[in-house]
Amino acid sequence: MVATQTPSWSSSPSTITLPTLSQPSLKSNYPSLPPQNKMGSAEGIIWRDVHPSSLTSLEQKGEGSGASVYRGLLPSLQLHEKPMLVAMRKPRITSILALDRFEAEVRLRTRISHPNLLPLLGACTAPPEYCTISPWMDGGTLFDVLHAKAVSMSFERLVTLSLQFANAMAYMHECNLVHRDLKTANLLLDRKWENLVVADLDLAVDVNELLSAASKNGGRAVHRGPSNGRLSHMVGTLVYMAPEVLSGKPHSFAADVYAFAVTINEMATGAVPFVDRKMPVPELHTVLETRFNEVKLRGTIVKNHLRPVLARGVPEEFRELIQQCWHPDPVERPTFPQIVCLLRQILERGPKYLSNFSGSTVDIDNHLAGVSRGMRIDDCNPILTEIKSHMSAARKPIWEQKRTQSNGNGMEIDSYTMPLDITAALSSTCGSRGPDRMEDRSIVQSQLANLPNTHLFGVFDGHAGQKCSDFVAKHFAGALFRAWVNADATPESALVHAFEDVDEAFLKDAPATEESGCTALTALVVDSTLFVANAGDCRCVLGRTDGSYVDLSRDHVATDPFEKARIEARGGFVSPQGRVQGRLMVSRAMGDRSVKRFVSSTPEVLTSSISEKDDFIIMASDGLWDVVSSQEAVSMLRSTVRVPDMAAKRLALKAVELGSDDNISVVVVFFGGNKSFSYL
Numbered sequence: 086m087v088a089t090q091t092p093s094w095s096s097s098p099s100t101i102t103l104p105t106l107s108q109p110s111l112k113s114n115y116p117s118l119p120p121q122n123k124m125g126s127a128e129g130i131i132w133r134d135v136h137p138s139s140l141t142s143l144e145q146k147g148e149g150s151g152a153s154v155y156r157g158l159l160p161s162l163q164l165h166e167k168p169m170l171v172a173m174r175k176p177r178i179t180s181i182l183a184l185d186r187f188e189a190e191v192r193l194r195t196r197i198s199h200p201n202l203l204p205l206l207g208a209c210t211a212p213p214e215y216c217t218i219s220p221w222m223d224g225g226t227l228f229d230v231l232h233a234k235a236v237s238m239s240f241e242r243l244v245t246l247s248l249q250f251a252n253a254m255a256y257m258h259e260c261n262l263v264h265r266d267l268k269t270a271n272l273l274l275d276r277k278w279e280n281l282v283v284a285d286l287d288l289a290v291d292v293n294e295l296l297s298a299a300s301k302n303g304g305r306a307v308h309r310g311p312s313n314g315r316l317s318h319m320v321g322t323l324v325y326m327a328p329e330v331l332s333g334k335p336h337s338f339a340a341d342v343y344a345f346a347v348t349i350n351e352m353a354t355g356a357v358p359f360v361d362r363k364m365p366v367p368e369l370h371t372v373l374e375t376r377f378n379e380v381k382l383r384g385t386i387v388k389n390h391l392r393p394v395l396a397r398g399v400p401e402e403f404r405e406l407i408q409q410c411w412h413p414d415p416v417e418r419p420t421f422p423q424i425v426c427l428l429r430q431i432l433e434r435g436p437k438y439l440s441n442f443s444g445s446t447v448d449i450d451n452h453l454a455g456v457s458r459g460m461r462i463d464d465c466n467p468i469l470t471e472i473k474s475h476m477s478a479a480r481k482p483i484w485e486q487k488r489t490q491s492n493g494n495g496m497e498i499d500s501y502t503m504p505l506d507i508t509a510a511l512s513s514t515c516g517s518r519g520p521d522r523m524e525d526r527s528i529v530q531s532q533l534a535n536l537p538n539t540h541l542f543g544v545f546d547g548h549a550g551q552k553c554s555d556f557v558a559k560h561f562a563g564a565l566f567r568a569w570v571n572a573d574a575t576p577e578s579a580l581v582h583a584f585e586d587v588d589e590a591f592l593k594d595a596p597a598t599e600e601s602g603c604t605a606l607t608a609l610v611v612d613s614t615l616f617v618a619n620a621g622d623c624r625c626v627l628g629r630t631d632g633s634y635v636d637l638s639r640d641h642v643a644t645d646p647f648e649k650a651r652i653e654a655r656g657g658f659v660s661p662q663g664r665v666q667g668r669l670m671v672s673r674a675m676g677d678r679s680v681k682r683f684v685s686s687t688p689e690v691l692t693s694s695i696s697e698k699d700d701f702i703i704m705a706s707d708g709l710w711d712v713v714s715s716q717e718a719v720s721m722l723r724s725t726v727r728v729p730d731m732a733a734k735r736l737a738l739k740a741v742e743l744g745s746d747d748n749i750s751v752v753v754v755f756f757g758g759n760k761s762f763s764y765l
Contacts, residue, residue: 224274
């Protein structure tokens with residue numbers, strides 16, 4: 086991938102001139118409401134307390150991890166008027182934080198009004214029927230229009246909708262509000278796609294609250310603790326987030342401007358940001374995981390100023406506006422009133438001028454060739470169908486969901502546990518099989534999906550080909566993230582769902598003749614809690630400071646009495662040679678289509694609190710364990726310099742030296758180290 090270096094607009098010869106504004110307040114045209122009442126009005130819109138039972142013809146239209154959306158009819162206050170077609174959003178209120186966010190959204194929406202902000206018609210704030218009522222927008226989300234319906238809009242319509250978008254944001258900013266989650270999935274259109282409204286204000290907050298919270302935290306955005314609540318900076322969608330927010334600074338007006346730029350560029354290209362191509366039914370997170378991991382993308386945006394590729398079928402001044410809005414320096418970005426003036430100037434040139442530009446065109450020109458080499462986007466078919474529900478659901482920061490104590494069904498995780506200083510590395514070798522027979526894959530991910538103190542490691546031992554292990558390694562982290570954002574999920578349940586979902590996705594994605602499979606071993610570290618999930622005969626071993634060890638996984642082989650009984654209960658058999666249906670020695674794995682009925686992808690999950698006595702873990706495919714015992718591996722590491730690269734490589738080379746005839750993959754994770762993550 087070749088990162089596009091955004092020019093400095095203060096010195097570029099092609100700099101557009103930002104207008105100096107002196108205009109009446111935008112708020113003067115759209116008066117605010119007094120403090121919350123049982124009924125009130127804003128710009129002619131009546132809002133009132135509404136119980137869900139008062140709506141008729143309710144039909145569920147969508148469901149996500151944070152809310153369900155219904156379409157129905159809201160009776161008018163006037164007997165002679167017809168009921169209004171509305172959308173009812175019912176959030177899942179499972180914590181004080183979620184309730185606080187819901188109440189804050191209702192308070193905010195009853196006090197602001199603008200033609201291009203989704204109005205609040207009603208709300209129910211009485212438990213357990215929490216909901217908000219808004220007009221139903223027949224055109225759906227702009228994300229669906231651009232991608233699911235593949236609409237190519239004219240440049241005139243592009244500018245018109247962009248202007249409506251900018252007007253709404255200029256009003257919000259004058260009200261001192263930052264949206265914090267601007268994207269095409271949060272923009273709604275009417276039936277003719279002529280009018281746009283900004284929706285999903287549940288993350289909107291007064292900018293002074295953010296700055297005040299950040300000032301108490303040394304100038305950086307708050308991440309955790311009982312008081313940060315909805316002020317946490319780690320909200321929104323990665324590809325629309327400004328680099329300074331990704332670096333830990335609080336959201337600001339300039340961060341909204343950055344997201345605006347990414348969004349209108351998406352409108353102009355018809356392409357998903359950073360994927361930079363049109364797709365029939367794109368699955369944003371899935372596609373991104375194929376091209377990058379989350380950490381890599383975030384780092385490239387922040388350090389290399391990577392931006393989505395610019396559209397071609399638009400005037401140069403429109404392209405320059407986009408570039409200026411996503412400038413790496415927030416100070417250099419224009420304000421929304423300035424953006425409004427520039428877009429008006431373009432529209433005022435008239436239809437004859439505007440018709441010279443096609444709009445909705447994209448030219449990738451090998452834009453991503455450098456970094457994405459070896460990570461083919463064409464290999465990616467949609468894995469799951471949850472993207473739109475995730476994009477429209479409430480976005481409580483993931484660590485706030487997961488770092489609360491469970492009610493006894495899952496592992497209790499302390500929000501204030503001191504994080505470990507983790508260092509890790511992986512080493513792989515094809516062994517005596519030769520490079521054309523390398524079927525193993527491994528992953529090492531720090532700061533999984535931008536989550537602080539959360540790390541993921543995995544070893545995937547392929548057999549009968551590499552397609553299954555390659556697929557699982559590419560998509561496991563994304564599947565885990567999707568499973569984990571579920572309101573009721575625990576790390577253990579998320580790991581189980583991730584194993585099963587990726588297995589199902591591979592079998593659907595691969596040709597019916599594909600017979601490859603892989604065993605899978607993953608370790609998830611959350612603060613000082615370790616979750617090990619295993620399906621197959623890879624192994625995870627914990628080494629302790631006193632030289633002892635503990636096996637954190639057990640081998641799933643067909644000769645194991647428990648596994649054999651499970652296989653036979655499903656109508657299968659284990660041959661005298663110890664193979665499922667006479668074919669496969671392992672009893673749990675992903676893929677393996679012909680024996681899938683008997684070979685389970687459901688992992689066993691072991692949970693352990695990491696103590697001061699716990700020194701490291703070794704994760705490896707059976708190519709190591711066939712020739713090295715758990716105790717021998719632990720002893721070798723204790724006699725090796727405490728550098729992950731060297732430790733992992735030593736174990737892999739030792740297995741080769743001892744004559745292992747299998748692929749060998751080793752991941753070594755040190756607890757309490759002080760080195761950076763390394764990759765071999």
